[in-house]
Amino acid sequence: MLSATVRVAGDLDVAEECAQEAYVSALQAWTRDGVPERPGAWLTTAARNHALDRLRREVTLRRKLPLLVEPATVDPHDPADLDWPDAAVPDDRLRLVFTCCHPTLAPEARVALTLRLVCGVPTPDVARAFLVSEPTMAARITRAKKKISAARIPYRVPGRAELPERLDSVLTAVHLLFSTGHTAGEGDALVREELCDRAVHLARTLAALLPEQAETRGLLGLLLLTDARRATRTDEQGRLLLLADQDRTRWDQRAILEGLTMTAGALASGPPGRFTLQAAIAGVHAMAPSLEQTDWPRVVHLYDRLLAVWNTPVVALNRAAAVAFADGPAAALPLLDELATDPRLADYPYLPATRVDLLRRLGDAAGAAQSYRRAMELTANAAERAFLEQRLAEVSRAAGL
DSSP states (O other), X not given: OHHHXXXXXXXXXXXXXXXXXXXXXXXHHHHHHOOOSOHHHHHHHHHHHHHHHHHHHOTXXXXXXXXXXXXXXXXXXXXXXXXXXXXXXXXXXXXXXXXXXXXXXXXXXXXXXXXXXXXXXXXXXXXXXXXXXXXXXXXXXXXXXHHHHHHTOOOOOOOGGGHHHHHHHHHHHHHHHHHHXXXXXXXXXXXXXXHHXXXXXXXXXXXXXXXXXXXXXXXXXXXXXXXXXXXXXBOTTOOBOOGGGSOGGGSOHHHHHHHHHHHHHHHTTSSOOHHHHHHHHHHHHHHOSSSTTSOHHXXXXXXXXXXXXXXXXXXXXXXXXXXXXXXXXXXXXXXXXXXXXXGGGXXXXXXXXXXXXXXXXXXXXXXXXHHHHHHHXXXXXXXXXXXXHHHHHHHHHHHTO
């Protein structure tokens, strides 16, 4: 609905307001007349009509709102002009993603704005994705909107020749959308399936739209290989299952085959980017018969290559976890000690959670209990908290605490 309305309004804020007005109209009309046969179409039409009314009432709006469609080519009085020639991007939501990822904005601002406004990801989840506080992220999104207004950035659906310069931000947004669904930041369920499905759909559309761009195939491969485990990540009671405890015979083999095919094609296209390398890592896990039989030295090697092109503390943490399996937990502890000094990981729950695993394997029950408590302080997802509480009780008994 937002994507359809912004075509008329030309401004995301105005489109959001028109969508809210459509909801109000629906509450009044549907209470009186009943719910229509196609409520989604009713709402979209109502929102577009509200936007069109604004344009007709306020002739000067074109000069005041930077996201307005270009007045030289769009006549708000002519219904035939309300649909843009969007052949370059065939998917409504993906069109809006590309539109939001304007190169004038800072890369992180593009992605944050896209996640919040286009993908509906709550601000706290967007903040977690960027390892910043919620107020910091809210301020960042507000500044991005203000820059759009102050700089009078002409937001429009980019042509095909403009897509590559926006692609990295678009891929990042889709990847983070999947990540917020793969492990929900808060709530009772571990997975928000609708976000995962939406991200996979967008990644598949991107790979079809820009097949010459290896990273589109790399991202699709990564999401398919990761999502193939979805059904086995919790038990029948919704309790978290670690990779070692998952029934690998229930992994989605069709998704794995497609994911491996996409990844192989991306790897064969030249020096791999960050999404292709992550897909290669996911592929190693997908092909391993068990956790113990995983090719951990190869995983470490791939993380080394990933760090060379995408040096982030989260990648370094994941590499440390792989080192613990390849060379033993004692070899990984100094790596975690170094990462603990990085302020970006100060409130990242998977840092103490990773330390917990190493300390348990080294027999340090008291140290593991302390790390479990820290991880629980930082975890808002109910399924993850329940898992941590159970493990804390186990190590506390072992330590006599």
